[in-house]
Amino acid sequence: MRDPLKFLVVDPLAGVQAFARQLLQGHGFAADRILCCADSDTALAQGLVFKPQFLITDWFAKAPLTGLQLFQRLREVQPALQLSLLSFDVTPERQLEAEAHGAHFLLKKPFTAEQLKAEVSRSLDALARSAPGLHSQVRDVVRSARPTPRAQLPVMPPLPLIKPGDKVHFNGAVHVAQYVVHRSGETVVQLKGQNSFVPLEKLQPA
Template structure:
């Protein structure tokens, strides 16, 4: 699925591109333009299926006119609009053109993310031909499978000089050594090292 983002603000273009890529759409399927004339020239060959555009109310070619021109070569083109001014007339016009949303500027990143995600989800439900493509693109990345590690009981905290119980007798811990991921204790008067897990505080 191809996307055309038309907005005079570079920040809006960049965020929209990142947002669409986060949904799994390929970078080469996202075209960003700063004005409607450039968008028309490139869009006629690019043939986008979804356009997010500023209203460009004062431009010789407005956002809605751009949509109508591009729809001649891509009849299934979907529309979403951004505008500093959103009046009831704007909303009526947008609805008449089948726009998914009209988002008032300035908006937050979360607001744009919410509107675009909602539009893509609605499109996936109403366009059978695009449903599987959108579903695959919007499927969240599968988290890596975590290897299940055995749950180990916590090791008793023992310090040199502490009294401990081992094999039914009370001893005094003399040296505590950590080696190869294991803690061992040398008991006073005993040559061997004992795993700390076999000791209990006395």
């Protein structure tokens, strides 16, 4: 399969990130084609480099960079970017706004694993039908996907809630978190002035 789709999942809930990753891998997409972030600022910084073709994001209504603004910024480097939205507050106005941006769905939180699975499967199938030249590989992946087990959103162990800009304790010193990323089943943080990522469980809020 040439140029397989890249997915960017942006949600403050680690459980949602983990299940979305599991769901996409169940559809046959490789782990390195799926990037998860906890906030829109980190998603923008990572996404401009990662250049996803499919964005699944929380609405982030109160964030400086909303989910729709994130979509618009990423579309500057990936004009064919596909959009799907998640939100605790789904109103007729938001539904219309999501449709105006071409979103495949706006799924109300809290949702079940089966609801998310159904929406993602429907979106991938629609993408395979509507854009065969751009994403011709989707149809084959969807048809050959192994079924995902029936499950609820995974219960994640309690971890300290850290956002970009927060001060944290690490190795006996106080640092500032720059990026928070969920990847390959774990949440990692890049500290300002450091190139490597640190597992979230090794940090404590300052």
